[in-house]
Amino acid sequence: MKSKFLKVLLLVVFIADLFFVFENQTEPRFFTKTLLLPLLILIYITDAKQLHNSTTLQLNKIFLAGLVLSFFGDLFLLFKWGFLAGLGSFLLAHLFYIISFSKFSVKKPSIIFMIMLLIYVSGLLFYLFPHLNEMKIPVIIYGIVIAAMLYFAVKTRNRNLIFGALFFVISDSFLSVNLFVKETTALSLLVMITYVAAQWFLVKGMLANPKKL
Numbered sequence: 001m002k003s004k005f006l007k008v009l010l011l012v013v014f015i016a017d018l019f020f021v022f023e024n025q026t027e028p029r030f031f032t033k034t035l036l037l038p039l040l041i042l043i044y045i046t047d048a049k050q051l052h053n054s055t056t057l058q059l060n061k062i063f064l065a066g067l068v069l070s071f072f073g074d075l076f077l078l079f080k081w082g083f084l085a086g087l088g089s090f091l092l093a094h095l096f097y098i099i100s101f102s103k104f105s106v107k108k109p110s111i112i113f114m115i116m117l118l119i120y121v122s123g124l125l126f127y128l129f130p131h132l133n134e135m136k137i138p139v140i141i142y143g144i145v146i147a148a149m150l151y152f153a154v155k156t157r158n159r160n161l162i163f164g165a166l167f168f169v170i171s172d173s174f175l176s177v178n179l180f181v182k183e184t185t186a187l188s189l190l191v192m193i194t195y196v197a198a199q200w201f202l203v204k205g206m207l208a209n210p211k212k213l
Contacts, residue, residue, distance in 0.1 A: 003046045010039040037071035066096035094149045105155040121147045131180040160205030167198035
């Protein structure tokens with residue numbers, strides 16, 4: 001029952017946040033946007049306990065740290081001065097996700113997938129490059145790390161983790177265009193929709209691996 005309530009509350013907060021994005025209202029988002037990850041963390045903990053019928057479950061602390069860092073990334077990006085801090089937080093979050101995924105890798109992705117991923121990331125960075133100015137190196141490093149996160153997610157053969165990582169790549173692609181090329185309300189909405197989907201699928205993916213929660 002508690003888990004269902006948290007999921008309904010997450011949906012309500014998410015819809016409210018999308019409304020504030022659409023209305024271009026930043027101040028209310030200090031409440032709505034910063035609630036999303038805490039709710040997802042509570043859902044992860046609650047569902048994991050129910051899955052094992054235990055109150056002393058040892059969660060995957062590395063993955064949990066990634067979720068916490070994502071929260072700080074969300075928070076920092078609400079401030080005009082917070083881009084580098086937000087980028088750093090999400091960079092560390094992805095590194096923690098990579099470590100979590102590497103613990104239950106099954107098989108290396110195909111060469112075709114690796115080539116397609118390389119082409120996509122290279123193409124996106126090439127497109128963004130003229131607009132990045134002094135942010136070229138940080139954005140390139142971030143692009144490499146998030147591509148690695150998708151690579152390690154694919155190695156798990158866990159569909160939820162793959163969807164989560166893929167949505168993260170899509171979300172960050174929208175975000176980079178929105179920040180460095182042209183900001184639009186439509187892109188801002190797509191960023192949040194794909195971002196929340198990414199985190200949701202990552203949580204579901206970790207819950208689908210009960211031995212390594």
